[in-house]
Amino acid sequence: MITIDLVAIALMIIGLWGMMTQKNLIKLVIAFNIFDTGVNLLIVSVGYIKDRMAPVLDSKDLRRQAEELIVDPVPSAMVLTSIVIGVAITALMLVFTVKYYRRTGSLILGEER
Amino acid sequence: MITFIALIVGLITIISAIHALRNPNMLTSILFLGSMGLSTSILYLLLAAVDVAMTEAAIGCGLTVIIFLFAFRQLKKDRQ
Amino acid sequence: MRLTKVFGKMKHRVVLPALLCLILTGLLLWMWVFDRRGFEGLPEISRLYTREAINTLQSQNVITPIVLSWRGFDTYGEILILLLATAGVAYGIRTKREESRSQRRGLEATRIAKAGISILQPLILIFGAYIFTHGHLSPGGGFPGGIVLSSGFILWIITDPQNRLRRDLLHLLESVFGTVYMVLCLLGLILAGSFMNLTYLPAGRMGELFSSGAIPLIYTAVGIKVGIQLLQIVENFRD
Numbered sequence A: 001m002i003t004i005d006l007v008a009i010a011l012m013i014i015g016l017w018g019m020m021t022q023k024n025l026i027k028l029v030i031a032f033n034i035f036d037t038g039v040n041l042l043i044v045s046v047g048y049i050k051d052r053m054a055p056v057l058d059s060k061d062l063r064r065q066a067e068e069l070i071v072d073p074v075p076s077a078m079v080l081t082s083i084v085i086g087v088a089i090t091a092l093m094l095v096f097t098v099k100y101y102r103r104t105g106s107l108i109l110g111e112e113r
Numbered sequence B: 001m002i003t004f005i006a007l008i009v010g011l012i013t014i015i016s017a018i019h020a021l022r023n024p025n026m027l028t029s030i031l032f033l034g035s036m037g038l039s040t041s042i043l044y045l046l047l048a049a050v051d052v053a054m055t056e057a058a059i060g061c062g063l064t065v066i067i068f069l070f071a072f073r074q075l076k077k078d079r080q
Numbered sequence C: 001m002r003l004t005k006v007f008g009k010m011k012h013r014v015v016l017p018a019l020l021c022l023i024l025t026g027l028l029l030w031m032w033v034f035d036r037r038g039f040e041g042l043p044e045i046s047r048l049y050t051r052e053a054i055n056t057l058q059s060q061n062v063i064t065p066i067v068l069s070w071r072g073f074d075t076y077g078e079i080l081i082l083l084l085a086t087a088g089v090a091y092g093i094r095t096k097r098e099e100s101r102s103q104r105r106g107l108e109a110t111r112i113a114k115a116g117i118s119i120l121q122p123l124i125l126i127f128g129a130y131i132f133t134h135g136h137l138s139p140g141g142g143f144p145g146g147i148v149l150s151s152g153f154i155l156w157i158i159t160d161p162q163n164r165l166r167r168d169l170l171h172l173l174e175s176v177f178g179t180v181y182m183v184l185c186l187l188g189l190i191l192a193g194s195f196m197n198l199t200y201l202p203a204g205r206m207g208e209l210f211s212s213g214a215i216p217l218i219y220t221a222v223g224i225k226v227g228i229q230l231l232q233i234v235e236n237f238r239d
Helices: A002-021 A025-046 A060-064 A073-104 B002-022 B026-046 B050-079 C002-007 C012-035 C044-057 C063-070 C072-092 C111-133 C142-159 C167-192 C215-238
Strands: none
Touching: A002 A025, A002 B002, A002 B026, A002 C012, A025 A073, A025 B002, A025 B026, A025 B050, A073 B050, A073 C044, A073 C063, A073 C072, A073 C142, A073 C215, B002 B026, B026 B050, B050 C142, B050 C215, C044 C063, C063 C072, C063 C215, C072 C167, C072 C215, C111 C142, C111 C215, C142 C215, C167 C215
């Protein structure tokens, strides 16, 4: 869907902009999260085909002509694992943030003591 | 109709993403990140990817926010 | 100037290349979005997966066998990444003052919240178990099920700072279900001819709970393992 494509591109640009401009480390992690969401949304949006249904075959007609009636299931399967990896990476980045704060006493890049 | 809903929810997503980066209060910006995750899950639902929508609603709105809040509390505790 | 207001306190030398980079990224993505218009129908690989899911595995949800069988190495690698992240969090968050762990400060929840959560927690756990045992029939599966399962315990954690989970039990359960997952994948190599081939159990009829080979068993193992790993991440962040 073209609208959601544009939303995903906007999210990616906002995330990239945040990664380039923010100096607070937690804001950097938030920007990474926004970029991650945008990429996932774009991948799922690639698999969408107009006027088709979700790939859950719960009626007889759907089972008989499944290839003509459902959207692409492969991007969904990819993104399903990618989201969980995203949360693990976020936790790891936050741990590094906490360690950085303990060592330098500041969250702002370039203001270490 | 679906395009109209997608437009409104997409606008909410973009606005909360911008606020999550621009808000000076850290707690508010973490909560805006959670609202972005919830509206993204509605977008996944409109794209007919139901499994991804469930996962995103549980992770983007629940677990990510909780991990951020715990890390934020850890930083506050270290300040003392 | 407005540019410096949007970009914070950065030098002009930095702002212009950054802006250029953003505009270029946006333009490239925009061109790509309009370039791929005009595709109708599924690609050949998705057609193959759909046919196989209906004919050989009798799985009602087409995504589930893709995640577990044909693209199973992705799931395997994802679980390894989660394991590494858990280990990294547990190593990195450790402090020198161990005594702070014994007496946790923090607000205790009100009695209403405690009573509400004692009612809600079993329902949330049942819902999580429902999601991952019915992964081949309805949307959901191991990952959302595991997260719902862990969120039941997270609610219990945040009501009382004195509540603590038994870490040895968590480690034991995690290793047991990881081993079960690997053994179920290896059984495919022994009984059905290829690794992560899940057709060694009878496929049954589409729409029944005990159908589509070993998918319900394997998704249960994956769900519990993912839930415990995410719970360990949160538990490590707490103290």
